[in-house]
Amino acid sequence: MHIPLKLAVAVGGALLVAHSPVVHAATSAVVGYVTLNIDAATESSPKISTISLPLYAPITGNGAVTGRFTSVGASSLTNSSAGWTAGAFSQSSQPHLVKITSGPATGRIFRITENNATSLTVDNQGTSLNTLGIGVGSNGDTYEIFPADTIRTVFGSPADGVVGGTNADVADQVQILNAAGEWEVFYFNTPTGAWVAATNSANSDNRVIRPDEGIVYLRRGTTPLKIVLTGRVPDTTSRIVVRNSGASAIGSTWPVDTTLATSGIREISGWVSGPIATADQVQIYSPTKGWRSFYHDGTNWMRVGPAIISNDEPIPAGTAVVLARRGSSSDTTILTQNQPYNLND
Amino acid sequence: MTDMAPARTLCCFALALAFASTAVSQVITGFGSSEQNPLNINSDFVFPWAGTQTATTVSVTGVSNSAGGIFQSLASSPVFLPEPEVIALTGTTVSLPGGVTQFDIVLYDANNNTLRATFDWASFVGGATVTADLVADEGTFDGSVASWELSLFGSPNEEVSFTFDELAVVPEPAVVALVGGAGVMLLLRRRRRARI
Secondary structure (H helix, E strand, O other): OOOEEEEEEEEOOOEEEEEEEEEEEEOEEEEEEEEEEEEOOOOOOOOOEEOOOOOEOOOOOOOEEEEEEOOOOEEEEEEEOOOOOOOOEEEEEEEEEEOOOOOOOOOOOOEEEEOOOOOOEEEEOOOOOOHOOOOOOOOEEEEEEEEOEHHHHHOHHHHOOOOEEEOOOOEEEEEEEEEOEEEEEEEEEEEOOEEEOOOOOOEEOEEEEEOOOOOOEOOOOOOOOOEEEEOOOOOEEEEEEEEEEEEEEEOOOOOOEEOOOOHHHHHHHOOOOOOOOOOOOEEEEEEEEEEEEEEEEOOOOOEOOOOOOOOOEEEEEOOOEEEEOOOOOOOEEEEEEEEOEOOOO | OOOOOHHHHHHHHHHHHHHHHHHOEEEEOOOOOOOOOOOOEEOOOOOOOEEOOOOOOOOEEEEOOOOEEEEOOOOOOOOOOOOOOEEEEEEEEEOOOOOOOEEEEEEOOOOOOOEEEEEEEEHHHOEEEEEOOOOOOOOOOEEEEOEEEEOOOOOOOOEEEEEEEEEEEEEEEHHHHHHHHHHHHHHHHHHHHHOO
């Protein structure tokens, strides 16, 4: 698919279409914007939307924010000539991500938890980086570093339209499925003026939202909420960590619509296709249809229930899907998604 | 003859209303193991399955980690709907979901064209029979119900516990009144002709 001069993006509960101009930045990155449209609701009758953040922040920071790795550890990535400012990428108020942009781990994104002048310590998402085949040296694999989105930077405060409150039962909620398969709920706490976790009121303004994370936004406000995101269009293959048992909520990761057939989900190593009783499932939310579940019968994607062939079921840009897997293994697998467009034409 | 006309009209109207008030709903399905095909209860209603099906009801407690729903193909012949359609769901909500308050019942014909009706979980607290209008959804529904589906709109981490007893189609009073009125008029006309 060729990205047109205007990037059409349908996002969120209202499924509205936003046309965004695409321009070429000095780094030749293709940038644009995505409009998240979240339906109006009421406090007593909230509505949900699924959301993802498919655009990346500009590559910024001191030192070599792009380059090649010279060595790799279990949780560390090194560029011996990087010249980074110690701690610059791991400040809680401005967390950063590093993305692998070449080699067999292309598309993997890691949160930077610490850094010194030459080395990054990252959240390796449960797998040693040594096992990913990342090349090092003068022909080593490449990377880029950029700021991460957080709950505060994406959703703002009541001044931006979100509904805050003294507890999660009266406020809008941001719900994120964590690596353990548990849904974390956040809301804007008006007394403290911060996003907090519903379970323990911990300040969560700086909770990172990864580009491949799926989010459920529960809206109680009586007006629609429009959030405009700007950023770089992904320009490599995407690789997303998926749990081998239970639920994983993943973002659509692309600023264009995809389908079940093109999602790459069927190709996940160990994905179970076959009879409905044993097959893994994908759940997609529609504001008008509710949750719909799908499974792959070995030939086609099928809808759970009426058994409708659903290969072309859309996964709208900027939304999220839930993968529900029946396995019992506690480890993870990688979902590889090829870039669904060509930025070079 | 002319003097009798208003009285006859009133009589017809009263009979029609009486007929409407006693309109009998037509059962689409019960939810028990003796009443239907096995339920297809998906997603987190499966992981883990938390349902109990008696001979006449099904009870489900979910939703834990992701979205859930119920689908069932009718064991017997399709159920034909009168128009316009209202469906009645009989059940009990044991615990309400924490967030989104509504769910849909979707009716499918044999070609998967659908009608949809929206219910509030809270309406069933303590047990109730609740009616809701069916609205056109996908395709052109052919008037017969071959299967049905419970569709959820809540957050994946919400939990709800409910028991369903019966799903039925209820002719709207206005429709029944029209049909009943026409029937009574026809009866009176036949009687009048018989007297002549």
